Amino acid sequence: xxxxxxxxxxxxxxxxxxxxxxxxxxxxxxxxxxxxxxxxxxxxxxxxxxxxxxxxxxxxxxxxxxxxxxxxxxxxxxxxxxxxxxxxxxxxxxxxxxxxxxxxxxxxxxxxxxxxxxxxxxxxxxxxxxxxxxxxxxxxxxxxxxxxxxx
Numbered sequence: 001x002x003x004x005x006x007x008x009x010x011x012x013x014x015x016x017x018x019x020x021x022x023x024x025x026x027x028x029x030x031x032x033x034x035x036x037x038x039x040x041x042x043x044x045x046x047x048x049x050x051x052x053x054x055x056x057x058x059x060x061x062x063x064x065x066x067x068x069x070x071x072x073x074x075x076x077x078x079x080x081x082x083x084x085x086x087x088x089x090x091x092x093x094x095x096x097x098x099x100x101x102x103x104x105x106x107x108x109x110x111x112x113x114x115x116x117x118x119x120x121x122x123x124x125x126x127x128x129x130x131x132x133x134x135x136x137x138x139x140x141x142x143x144x145x146x147x148x149x150x151x
Contacts, residue, residue: 019073021058022051030054032096034061036089043089045096057100064092077104 022032025047032045032054045061048054055073062070064084072078079099081087087095 019051019055019058020071021045021062021073022054024051032057032061032100034058034065037065043092045093046100048100052104053100056102056104057096060096060099061092064095074104 021034022030024030030048030051030053032048033042034045035042043061043065045054045057048057056079059072059074060079060081062072063079063081064087067085068078079095081095081099084095
């Protein structure tokens with residue numbers, strides 16, 4: 001059987017295999033899951049916007065399941081989850097999601113990652129009607145029946 005070639009992102013960078021427990025969906029979202037010890041069962045950790053968030057979720061679940069001696073994706077910043085060993089799978093999912101969405105410490109951030117873009121002060125919100133007319137070239141009378149759509 002021929003192994004498929006590595007997947008590339010829009011810039012041609014290899015995106016597969018960078019973090020343990022993390023994979024990219026076809027549409028670009030990153031997902032994380034972890035296997036339960038001595039079982040075939042998996043705990044779904046969720047879908048994330050970046051591979052780093054998904055890897056932090058995996059690290060949090062790994063701490064809960066295997067303890068502090070586990071091999072983390074970010075060993076310089078292990079998760080701090082009190083009572084991690086006694087959590088149920090649903091509680092592990094919640095703890096992993098919270099840990100993933102926390103801002104990472106400076107040393108965990110990759111050198112080539114950009115800070116998230118924020119809206120500038122005084123930014124103007126564009127009404128949905130205008131967005132629709134720009135996207136679809138419809139006149140304003142046609143737009144009102146679609147004004148409940150959110151973009």
